[in-house]
Amino acid sequence: MRERIVSFIKDYVQKAGVDGVTLGLSGGIDSALVATLAAQAIEPSRVHCILMPVDAKKDPHVSDAKEIAESLGINYEMFELKNVIKAFDPLKLEKVALGNLMARVRMVVWYAKANQNNLLVLGTGNKSELMVGYFTKYGDGGADILPIADLYKVNVRELARHVKVPERIVTKVPTAGLWAGQTDEGEIGVTYDEIDTILFLHIEKGHSPDEIKSYGVDPGKVDRVLGMMARSRHKRNLLPKTIMARNL
Numbered sequence: 001m002r003e004r005i006v007s008f009i010k011d012y013v014q015k016a017g018v019d020g021v022t023l024g025l026s027g028g029i030d031s032a033l034v035a036t037l038a039a040q041a042i043e044p045s046r047v048h049c050i051l052m053p054v055d056a057k058k059d060p061h062v063s064d065a066k067e068i069a070e071s072l073g074i075n076y077e078m079f080e081l082k083n084v085i086k087a088f089d090p091l092k093l094e095k096v097a098l099g100n101l102m103a104r105v106r107m108v109v110w111y112a113k114a115n116q117n118n119l120l121v122l123g124t125g126n127k128s129e130l131m132v133g134y135f136t137k138y139g140d141g142g143a144d145i146l147p148i149a150d151l152y153k154v155n156v157r158e159l160a161r162h163v164k165v166p167e168r169i170v171t172k173v174p175t176a177g178l179w180a181g182q183t184d185e186g187e188i189g190v191t192y193d194e195i196d197t198i199l200f201l202h203i204e205k206g207h208s209p210d211e212i213k214s215y216g217v218d219p220g221k222v223d224r225v226l227g228m229m230a231r232s233r234h235k236r237n238l239l240p241k242t243i244m245a246r247n248l
Contacts, residue, residue, distance in 0.1 A: 036164075038122060048119060123145065174192065
C-alpha cells in the first residue's frame with residue numbers, strides 16, 4: 001500500500017503540473033503519515049506543511065508536529081488561529097459550530113498557501129473518518145487529493161509503523177484539536193477499532209446490520225456507526241479524487 005499511495009501522490013503532482021504540495025500538520029498520526037508519504041513521493045523540499053494551533057503556547061501537539069517536519073526535512077510554518085477565531089466572537093458560537101469554523105479556516109489557509117505557491121492541497125482524512133462523516137464539510141474535507149482515504153484507522157496505524165512514524169504519535173489519542181479535551185472517539189461515541197470492524201463487515205464483506213450484530217458486535221454501536229454513515233452521505237459527494245472512489 002505504501003508504494004501505491006506514493007505513486008498516487010507522485011503521479012498526481014506530475015499531471016497537475018504543480019511545484020509541490022501543502023498540508024496541515026497537526027502532530028497526529030494521519031497528518032504525520034501523509035507528510036511522510038508525500039516526502040517519499042516528491043522531494044522533501046517540495047512539501048510545505050502548515051501548523052495551525054489556536055494558541056501555540058497551549059497546544060501540546062505543536063512540538064510533535066515540528067519534530068515530524070524536521071525529521072523529514074520538509075518545510076513548515078506556523079499560523080495561529082486565535083486572532084482569526086476571535087473575530088467571530090460576536091456570533092457567540094457554541095463549541096461544535098466553533099470547531100467546524102476552525103476546520104474551515106484551516107482549509108482557507110491551505111488553499112491560500114497553495115494558490116500563492118502553485119501547490120496541491122493534500123487532505124489527511126482516513127476511510128474510517130470519511131465513511132462516518134467525521135470531518136467538516138468545506139473544512140478538513142476540502143483538499144485536492146486524499147492519499148489515505150482508502151485506509152481504515154487500523155491500516156493507518158500499520159502503515160505509520162512501517163514508515164517509521166514515532167510510536168508515541170501512532171498511539172496518541174486521536175483528536176481533531178477543535179476544543180480543549182476533545183477526542184475523536186469521545187465525540188463519536190465509538191472506538192476506531194469498533195468503527196473499523198463494523199465498516200469492514202458492512203462495506204467490504206457486504207453484511208447487513210443484523211448479520212454484523214450476530215457476530216457479537218454491540219447492536220447499539222452497529223446502529224450508530226451505520227446511521228452516521230447514511231446521514232453523512234451528502235458530505236462524501238463533495239470529496240475530491242481518491243485512489244479508489246468505490247464505496248464513497
